[in-house]
Amino acid sequence: MRRVYLDNNATTPVLPEVLDAMRPYFGERFGNASSIHHFGQDARAAVEQARESVAALLGAKASEVVFTSGGTEADNLAIAGLVSPGDHIISSRIEHHAVLNTCQHFEHSGCEVTYVPVDSRGWIDPEEVRRALRPNTKLISLMLANNETGVLQPLEEVGKIAAEADVYFHTDAVQAAGKVAVNVDAIGCDLLSISGHKIHGPQGAGALYVRKGTRLQPLFYGGRHERSRRAGTENVPGIVGLGKAAEVALHGLQRGEDRKLSAERDRLQAGLLDKIDEAGVNGAGGPRVPNTTSIYFDHVEGEAMVIAFDLKGLAVSTGAACSSGAIEPSHVLMAMGLTADRARASIRFSLGKQTTAEDVDFVLELVPQTVARLRDLSPSYHKPAGKDVLAARS
Amino acid sequence: MCWLPEVELMNSSSTIAVAMSGGVDSSTVAAMLRAEGHNLIGLTMQLWNQRRLAGREGMPESVQGRCCSLDDVYDARRVAQHIGIPYYVVNHEERFEQEVVRPFVAEYLSGRTPIPCSLCNNHLKFADLIRVARQVGADRIATGHYARVEFDDASRRWQLKRPRDLSKDQTYFLFGLTQEQLSRTLFPLGNMTKPEVREAARRHGLALAEKPDSQEICFVPGGDYKRFIDAYLAEQGGELPDTAGELITTSGEVVGEHTGIHNFTVGQRKGLGVATGSPLYVIQISGAQKQVIVGGEESLYSQSLTARRINLISVADLRQPMRVTVKIRHRHEPAPATIEKAGEDEIAVTFDEAQRAVTPGQAAVFYDEDVVVGGGWIA
Numbered sequence: 001m002r003r004v005y006l007d008n009n010a011t012t013p014v015l016p017e018v019l020d021a022m023r024p025y026f027g028e029r030f031g032n033a034s035s036i037h038h039f040g041q042d043a044r045a046a047v048e049q050a051r052e053s054v055a056a057l058l059g060a061k062a063s064e065v066v067f068t069s070g071g072t073e074a075d076n077l078a079i080a081g082l083v084s085p086g087d088h089i090i091s092s093r094i095e096h097h098a099v100l101n102t103c104q105h106f107e108h109s110g111c112e113v114t115y116v117p118v119d120s121r122g123w124i125d126p127e128e129v130r131r132a133l134r135p136n137t138k139l140i141s142l143m144l145a146n147n148e149t150g151v152l153q154p155l156e157e158v159g160k161i162a163a164e165a166d167v168y169f170h171t172d173a174v175q176a177a178g179k180v181a182v183n184v185d186a187i188g189c190d191l192l193s194i195s196g197h198k199i200h201g202p203q204g205a206g207a208l209y210v211r212k213g214t215r216l217q218p219l220f221y222g223g224r225h226e227r228s229r230r231a232g233t234e235n236v237p238g239i240v241g242l243g244k245a246a247e248v249a250l251h252g253l254q255r256g257e258d259r260k261l262s263a264e265r266d267r268l269q270a271g272l273l274d275k276i277d278e279a280g281v282n283g284a285g286g287p288r289v290p291n292t293t294s295i296y297f298d299h300v301e302g303e304a305m306v307i308a309f310d311l312k313g314l315a316v317s318t319g320a321a322c323s324s325g326a327i328e329p330s331h332v333l334m335a336m337g338l339t340a341d342r343a344r345a346s347i348r349f350s351l352g353k354q355t356t357a358e359d360v361d362f363v364l365e366l367v368p369q370t371v372a373r374l375r376d377l378s379p380s381y382h383k384p385a386g387k388d389v390l391a392a393r394s
Numbered sequence: 395m396c397w398l399p400e401v402e403l404m405n406s407s408s409t410i411a412v413a414m415s416g417g418v419d420s421s422t423v424a425a426m427l428r429a430e431g432h433n434l435i436g437l438t439m440q441l442w443n444q445r446r447l448a449g450r451e452g453m454p455e456s457v458q459g460r461c462c463s464l465d466d467v468y469d470a471r472r473v474a475q476h477i478g479i480p481y482y483v484v485n486h487e488e489r490f491e492q493e494v495v496r497p498f499v500a501e502y503l504s505g506r507t508p509i510p511c512s513l514c515n516n517h518l519k520f521a522d523l524i525r526v527a528r529q530v531g532a533d534r535i536a537t538g539h540y541a542r543v544e545f546d547d548a549s550r551r552w553q554l555k556r557p558r559d560l561s562k563d564q565t566y567f568l569f570g571l572t573q574e575q576l577s578r579t580l581f582p583l584g585n586m587t588k589p590e591v592r593e594a595a596r597r598h599g600l601a602l603a604e605k606p607d608s609q610e611i612c613f614v615p616g617g618d619y620k621r622f623i624d625a626y627l628a629e630q631g632g633e634l635p636d637t638a639g640e641l642i643t644t645s646g647e648v649v650g651e652h653t654g655i656h657n658f659t660v661g662q663r664k665g666l667g668v669a670t671g672s673p674l675y676v677i678q679i680s681g682a683q684k685q686v687i688v689g690g691e692e693s694l695y696s697q698s699l700t701a702r703r704i705n706l707i708s709v710a711d712l713r714q715p716m717r718v719t720v721k722i723r724h725r726h727e728p729a730p731a732t733i734e735k736a737g738e739d740e741i742a743v744t745f746d747e748a749q750r751a752v753t754p755g756q757a758a759v760f761y762d763e764d765v766v767v768g769g770g771w772i773a
Binding site: 301303304307308310311327328374377 | 435480482484485525526528529530531
């Protein structure tokens with residue numbers, strides 16, 4: 001069966017050049033980056049080169065990059081490393097669970113959290129953030145690009161607000177870094193999380209940008225790795241892969257590959273909306289990352305769509321999977337004011353560097369057919385008059 | 395409407411959705427059908443989040459209930475991987491709460507003794523499974539129930555029949571299946587005994603072949619439904635309605651107080667808190683008056699009952715009285731009786747010999763030998 005993977009916001013395939021860069025560090029160049037001998041020095045050189053590549057992607061200094069096991073650890077380190085009981089945190093209703101559940105944890109242990117809302121486009125209003133400030137506000141944590149809709153937040157304004165109020169500002173840039181130009185100084189953030197496997201690097205490698213002078217409590221204790229900010233022997237192959245992926249992503253952005261990706265995404269989106277009535281884009285009408293579109297198909301359950309698509313060879317996703325793997329309505333789409341039915345009828349398509357025009361053609365064939373079949377089984381759907389005539393003409 | 399067997403559904407190229415609970419029975423069904431060469435899709439229905447009430451109102455902190463536990467989903471997924479079929483978990487928590495949990499709580503609070511498994515089968519499991527199955531491209535579903543389904547040429551109807559292993563008979567919980575549902579349902583274990591099923595599980599290399607059977611109500615940890623009701627009502631922000639009242643005898647004499655009608659079941663002897671010379675039993679529970687009526691064992695016997703919300707399976711209608719056997723609770727030997735239409739959606743059951751503890755809220759299921767004629771809810 002032909003299989004098309006449009007779930008790149010979940011994870012991406014490791015690029016061949018990334019795998020090539022990683023491979024020696026599993027074998028002949030296996031050293032512990034903390035060792036003083038040749039093997040250690042070789043591994044250390046690779047880690048530091050990767051640190052420079054990640055710093056270059058973010059417009060940061062290498063010394064400000066802390067390697068972690070991924071985006072979730074980076075988010076946890078940013079929040080847990082800064083707040084203590086009595087502090088106030090400002091976050092939003094559309095954050096990834098890595099931030100939301102960390103905030104909730106600190107709510108249970110003596111912190112207060114304000115979750116600012118978003119409008120129907122999925123935007124945070126920076127003025128809401130300003131209004132939420134309190135004397136004890138310690139940290140603002142807002143995502144740069146949303147994982148479900150791809151909507152980019154106006155964070156530069158939040159950065160100014162944070163600087164004026166002298167409050168730490170963290171952004172989860174896991175879905176933005178490598179897809180759009182990201183610069184920590186332009187955003188004005190003190191902390192920024194990224195993940196390797198969302199940008200064609202390996203799973204299990206991520207990084208937290210920590211602005212010079214920001215004092216973080218470590219999450220766990222051990223050796224003095226990563227300038228005592230993250231104990232534990234470095235995951236050298238993973239870090240090398242993350243560095244290479246960051247390098248490839250930066251070159252791609254410099255060559256304008258993101259415009260090619262957004263053109264395919266737009267063709268997919270326009271094609272689906274053209275062929276399918278009672279459908280629409282969630283979070284359209286503003287800047288989004290180039291690879292993502294979230295589309296609702298009224299009268300159909302996303303759960304059934306995801307399964308039916310998968311059985312026909314298309315991998316996409318909806319909402320967030322709970323621990324059993326069952327699907328729950330998306331908190332992001334609900335926060336944007338969608339009804340539960342429409343949130344459940346939404347599918348996220350996310351493209352990657354490996355996505356071809358033929359892949360998009362395949363989706364443009366399969367999705368309208370499947371949605372039509374599912375709507376035939378749906379009690380709430382009534383075929384609009386004249387639809388068949390239109391379909392025959394197109 | 396007549397749901398005829400469709401010949402094209404019978405060939406092995408059609409797709410079957412297997413309802414996989416993570417237990418031995420449904421896992422074996424999947425393995426057997428797979429070995430026969432069918433296209434299969436494994437589905438687990440996520441019905442209830444066991445962690446939801448954990449630690450609340452005396453509920454255990456650790457999750458003990460069996461329904462949709464992560465362990466069961468894990469087991470089902472491992473079986474699907476082992477036999478090489480696609481597998482998905484589908485979320486029916488909202489519908490389950492609406493169609494099963496709420497009625498379950500409401501029934502107890504009004505003095506009846508509900509059977510959630512039948513509520514689930516009648517109102518959710520089969521309808522939703524078939525709907526999901528059709529959405530994802532499967533024509534039929536298969537489950538691990540012990541029952542048989544056959545098309546009867548003479549009556550042109552789908553029949554539900556008791557299984558070969560009568561000790562595992564689950565037809566009592568399946569009396570609500572419609573002709574359309576039966577036409578799309580396979581019960582591959584209908585001609586097997588439980589030991590044969592375990593043997594088949596071993597033969598197919600299923601790691602869970604020795605996993606113990608589950609007996610209790612799936613979403614009620616440890617079978618303690620009273621604690622579950624308290625915890626659920628507390629979670630809903632509702633107070634437990636005060637259903638305390640009088641304990642009276644069949645002759646109308648008040649002999650004590652009770653703590654709430656949902657703590658009692660017809661036939662119950664222990665925990666009445668009344669000391670008398672002869673043993674007392676709960677004879678009847680009056681939801682309206684919040685009274686629990688107690689009496690001697692002889693008062694427990696009834697010659698007749700009325701069943702409502704009827705589903706007929708082997709016959710389209712009940713035009714004249716019919717000789718059947720009637721089962722009034724899961725562990726009850728069907729008793730000879732005559733059934734007769736008593737009103738719209740109502741059947742009168744007259745037993746040849748009076749039956750002990752006829753309990754409102756339970757089902758009365760009618761059998762003609764091993765064929766399920768139909769059933770209804772005891773009024």
